[in-house]
Amino acid sequence: xxxxxxxxxxxxxxxxxxxxxxxxxxxxxxxxxxxxxxxxxxxxxxxxxxxxxxxxxxxxxxxxxxxxxxxxxxxxxxxxxxxxxxxxxxxxxxxxxxxxxxxxxxxxxxxxxxxxxxxxxxxxxxxxxxxxxxxxxxxxxxxxxxxxxxxxxxxxxxxxxxxxxxxxxxxxxxxxxxxxxxxxxxxxxxxxxxxxxxxxxxxxxxxxxxxxxxxxxxxxxxxxxxxxxxxxxxxxxxxxxxxxxxxxxxxxxxxxxxxxxxxxxxxxxxxxxxxxxxxxxxxxxxxxxxxxxxxxxxxxxxxxxxxxxxxxxxxxxxxxxxxxxxxxxxxxxxxxxxxxxxxxxx
Numbered sequence: 001x002x003x004x005x006x007x008x009x010x011x012x013x014x015x016x017x018x019x020x021x022x023x024x025x026x027x028x029x030x031x032x033x034x035x036x037x038x039x040x041x042x043x044x045x046x047x048x049x050x051x052x053x054x055x056x057x058x059x060x061x062x063x064x065x066x067x068x069x070x071x072x073x074x075x076x077x078x079x080x081x082x083x084x085x086x087x088x089x090x091x092x093x094x095x096x097x098x099x100x101x102x103x104x105x106x107x108x109x110x111x112x113x114x115x116x117x118x119x120x121x122x123x124x125x126x127x128x129x130x131x132x133x134x135x136x137x138x139x140x141x142x143x144x145x146x147x148x149x150x151x152x153x154x155x156x157x158x159x160x161x162x163x164x165x166x167x168x169x170x171x172x173x174x175x176x177x178x179x180x181x182x183x184x185x186x187x188x189x190x191x192x193x194x195x196x197x198x199x200x201x202x203x204x205x206x207x208x209x210x211x212x213x214x215x216x217x218x219x220x221x222x223x224x225x226x227x228x229x230x231x232x233x234x235x236x237x238x239x240x241x242x243x244x245x246x247x248x249x250x251x252x253x254x255x256x257x258x259x260x261x262x263x264x265x266x267x268x269x270x271x272x273x274x275x276x277x278x279x280x281x282x283x284x285x286x287x288x289x290x291x292x293x294x295x296x297x298x299x300x301x302x303x304x305x306x307x308x309x310x311x312x313x314x315x316x317x318x319x320x321x322x323x324x325x326x327x328x329x330x331x332x333x334x335x336x337x338x339x340x341x342x343x344x345x346x
Contacts, residue, residue: 031266031278031290033311033342039075040317041068045334047314049089049131049257052303056114059303059312060099062087063337067101069117070339079117084110089132091141093156100141100156102129109143109152111159121159125152131173137180138197144171144184151184153197165200167193173257175219175226177240183226185214192228192238206243211236216258218267223281229255229269235279237287247287251277256300261309264344266290270313272300276342296340311342 039059041047047063058078059070067081067090081090085105092099094114101110103122107129111121126145129152133142140162143152149170153162172187182195186205190212194204208214213231219240220227226238229251235258237247254272261268267287269277274297280290296315303312316334 031264031280032345033276033278033293034345036341036343037075039070039072039312039339039341040077041070041314041337041339042077043336045316045336047316047337048087048301050301050303050312050314050339051090051092052305052312053092053094054306055094056092059339060090060092060101061314061337061339062089062101065105067099067112067117068337081110081112081117081119088130091132091134093134093141095139096156098156098159100132100154102132102143104128104130104146107145107148109141109154111156123154123159123161125154125161126150126164131171133174133176135176135178135182135197137176137178140197142174142176142182142197144174146170146172146187151182151195153200163200165195165202167202168205172215173217175217177219177224178221181240183217183219183240185217185228187213187215190214190230192226192243194240194243204243206238208236208238209245210234210248211245215256216269218258218260220260220262220267220281222262223285225281225285227258227260227267227279229258231255235267235269235277246285249277249279249287249289251289252292254300257302259302259304259311261304261344262306264309264346268302268304268311270295270299270302272298274299276302276311276313293342295342296338298334299340309344311344313340313342314338315340 044064051060057072069079088102109123126148128147131144141154151165169186169189172185211230216229251269252271252275259268265281267279276293278291299313299315317336
């Protein structure tokens, strides 16, 4: 995921979407979500992945040169992990009392203490350290390095690099099945790689038919299905065993993440054009777009509370910057990051 600035044209097309969903949606309909306000994450006003630690009720937002830590109960900032040049993602490993922040600027994984958030170690993982996930089965942290074209496996018990797995193309994001398999989006070739974490062996590379520039990725263990959001306004559903694309659904533009609510059987695509696509998982391996909810410009990364079903979507404090005497001199920008919260009505 790269922190790119949305164009003025895109802003013009979606400016109406900044109206909260609660103001537009009819009450008590399927997959209805109520906008319950913003959490101010402060500056700088560009961001990447958002990580929820449900046990501690904290959100970790990677943006520009830091990771901002937010207490959800009080909706306030309680700490900062810094410096993290070109911060992209955060993984929490509560069992060792540490967090791990990817730092694209120096190709490192920043290890930090969960109590006071100070950085205790840098682990070199490769150029453009980007997305990262935790694999509970192996207990390892998995890091995607875009420019190095490999996956780095880090052991949080020793804070050491276990292995690097070379890939045929640049990775974007990943998912695990909890039984030793790692799935990685290959953004430049529109493919999906299946990897054995323990050995580092690439078991398969599948084409993502109907998808260009795959971004977000999520896995549903109950159905053995993967969900990849794509740059061509499509989300593809993939059989995790065969690699076959079993469904293709329309989503909004500039999606960079996929969320999943396993309790309500919903999949979400947060879209930078200011919409949230809500997809229902139905019986018989069927999927349909249940709703498209207006959110906020730039809202392309998210987290889902596995217990309450609450949604958290990062966006900008959008406003006009510059003198307003001439339309040709106007520009749009963000000074702060905000996290919009939405609660399910069912």
